[in-house]
Amino acid sequence: MARLSVQLGPLVLRNPVMSGSGTYGHGREMALMCPPRHLGAWVSKTVTLEPRPGNPMPRMAETEAGLLNSIGLENRGLEYYLSEILPSMRDLDTLVVTNIGAECVEDFGTLAARLDGEAAVDALEVNLSCPNVGGGRLPFSTDARMAAAAIGRVRAATKKPLFAKLSPNVSDIASIACAVEAAGADGITAVNTLLGMKVDWRSRRPALATVQGGYSGTGIKPVALRQAWMCCKAVKIPVIGCGGIASADDALEFMVVGCRAVQVGTSNFSDPSAIGNLAQAIEHALDQACIADLEQWIGSFDNPRALAGA
Numbered sequence: 001m002a003r004l005s006v007q008l009g010p011l012v013l014r015n016p017v018m019s020g021s022g023t024y025g026h027g028r029e030m031a032l033m034c035p036p037r038h039l040g041a042w043v044s045k046t047v048t049l050e051p052r053p054g055n056p057m058p059r060m061a062e063t064e065a066g067l068l069n070s071i072g073l074e075n076r077g078l079e080y081y082l083s084e085i086l087p088s089m090r091d092l093d094t095l096v097v098t099n100i101g102a103e104c105v106e107d108f109g110t111l112a113a114r115l116d117g118e119a120a121v122d123a124l125e126v127n128l129s130c131p132n133v134g135g136g137r138l139p140f141s142t143d144a145r146m147a148a149a150a151i152g153r154v155r156a157a158t159k160k161p162l163f164a165k166l167s168p169n170v171s172d173i174a175s176i177a178c179a180v181e182a183a184g185a186d187g188i189t190a191v192n193t194l195l196g197m198k199v200d201w202r203s204r205r206p207a208l209a210t211v212q213g214g215y216s217g218t219g220i221k222p223v224a225l226r227q228a229w230m231c232c233k234a235v236k237i238p239v240i241g242c243g244g245i246a247s248a249d250d251a252l253e254f255m256v257v258g259c260r261a262v263q264v265g266t267s268n269f270s271d272p273s274a275i276g277n278l279a280q281a282i283e284h285a286l287d288q289a290c291i292a293d294l295e296q297w298i299g300s301f302d303n304p305r306a307l308a309g310a
């Protein structure tokens, strides 16, 4: 049977399957749907310093090939996460990645410093899609310097493995990837949601109260795959692929172009238990293709343009 464990910077994952932030609670509450040992890691919902009520309803809408959301990072804040959530995550038989979000560089540093001493946290993932109040409310992820400033501040505050989660809503994701690598990230998650919107022309109303939202699911897979590949080519640190992944074939597409792990997001809403079977499905697909070791095979993409020196 194919060996599924992968090295992700300083971490070793028993298999490459992770949950996508915001789509699987904080992890623990989903244990009945998916035994933790079936996953490489859980990723928490974004945790912010203060509680956030999120955006007004409606803030989810189905589309032809995916989902639009404008949840607005609703969560109960760091203190609640530390006292009520993390203690129950200590004995989990998987790695725990805490995703953090903030609207200024200082808050990113404070969050990282407070989580640094928490044994239950195996790694941090920094959600760079949050608006930067000190940068005209543009998301950190849209500017290499702002992204690097946030990652640099988190790096200075923690020794834990640190992953920078990038947005696809940029023209040159490689430059952002290089900036966060230089600022000390141990890895990159590519990507978060694409900007999108939906309207009902009869009522002339938008589907989301915020009009625009984040588009995710099946429809974004080709865009996400390209962005993840651009990151893989640009940096030496590991890249985690994310965007429209629902099956073993999807996961292996991201891995053959160089991603060392994958995250499953929107697919969890249609079948929350499916993620628990994904590692086994990947193993089966590799066995059928006579690939003995996933780690050796990652990034073995046969790229004709690269071979031709283009």
Ligand SMILES: Cc1cc2nc3c(=O)[nH]c(=O)nc-3n(C[C@H](O)[C@H](O)[C@H](O)COP(=O)(O)O)c2cc1C
Binding pocket: 020, 021, 022, 023, 045, 046, 067, 069, 071, 073, 099, 127, 165, 191, 192, 193, 215, 216, 217, 218, 220, 242, 243, 244, 245, 263, 264, 265, 266, 267
């Ligand atoms: C309802 C919903 C909530 C999300 N919340 C977060 C979040 O809190 N933090 C974050 O970094 N990403 C969040 N995401 C983005 C996902 O983690 C993922 O990056 C994105 O949806 C693309 O993957 P997918 O197509 O598999 O869903 C959210 C996505 C959805 C659909």
